[in-house]
Amino acid sequence: MRSILIFYLCYLLCLALGMACVVCVCVWNSGWRGGFAWDGSALQFNWHPVLMVTGMVVLYGNGAVLYRIPLTWGQNKLPWKLLHAALMLLALILSIVGLCAVFDFHNVNKIPNLYSLHSWIGIAATALFAMQWVAGMAGFLLPCSPVSLRKLLKPIHVWLGGSIVLLSIAACISGINEKLFFVLKGNTNGSQPYSGLPPEALLGNSLGVLIVAFGLVVLKILANSKWQRPDSRPEDMAYTPLLQEENE
Numbered sequence: 001m002r003s004i005l006i007f008y009l010c011y012l013l014c015l016a017l018g019m020a021c022v023v024c025v026c027v028w029n030s031g032w033r034g035g036f037a038w039d040g041s042a043l044q045f046n047w048h049p050v051l052m053v054t055g056m057v058v059l060y061g062n063g064a065v066l067y068r069i070p071l072t073w074g075q076n077k078l079p080w081k082l083l084h085a086a087l088m089l090l091a092l093i094l095s096i097v098g099l100c101a102v103f104d105f106h107n108v109n110k111i112p113n114l115y116s117l118h119s120w121i122g123i124a125a126t127a128l129f130a131m132q133w134v135a136g137m138a139g140f141l142l143p144c145s146p147v148s149l150r151k152l153l154k155p156i157h158v159w160l161g162g163s164i165v166l167l168s169i170a171a172c173i174s175g176i177n178e179k180l181f182f183v184l185k186g187n188t189n190g191s192q193p194y195s196g197l198p199p200e201a202l203l204g205n206s207l208g209v210l211i212v213a214f215g216l217v218v219l220k221i222l223a224n225s226k227w228q229r230p231d232s233r234p235e236d237m238a239y240t241p242l243l244q245e246e247n248e
Helices: 002-032 047-064 078-108 117-141 147-183 199-223 242-247
Strands: none
Touching: 002 047, 002 199, 047 078, 047 117, 047 147, 047 199, 078 117, 117 147, 147 199
């Protein structure tokens, strides 16, 4: 009982931090950066941080811990499989749209693509996420996938899920720092320098701290073996494909 109570406290903290991340990135880009558009301007770029934080961090993190919720234990796994897959697909779609926003902005304004460490980490995280989702769909949801394949995929799937969380956090906080350096120069655009920690820098840094805190809580939930979903028939339930779940 104590372990479950601690889980729900961590889970509520996870939800609160995730909501704070989304609100903070939206306030930053709507209030401080001027809002949103899809016209090749800087307003189009503003979609990038909002969609990446919402998709690659918040939705992905919540989808990753879905199976750890004790409320789901002992129930048919089918609806939770579908919800997990749907959350991850939505996170992937938002991430891809977020990448399209920044690539299109760069191309319209003749800015080179993929030159910074932030962009390399972000592309790596998104590519791994896409491969993870396809492999998960093929290995865990299709009825034709063999048991041996699912046994092989499961530990890789779990390990890669945590790795993507770490990569997403690294991409986001490096991207926030990069953006603040670009816009808070303190000379040509009339802004205060980043080194003076103006209000926008304070907001951006706070967003980074919230993202790190959210990621640490997600990793804590994933790392605790006591919060793993108990499967009464490991050989049958842990690796059962989608269509076979209906008969359990």
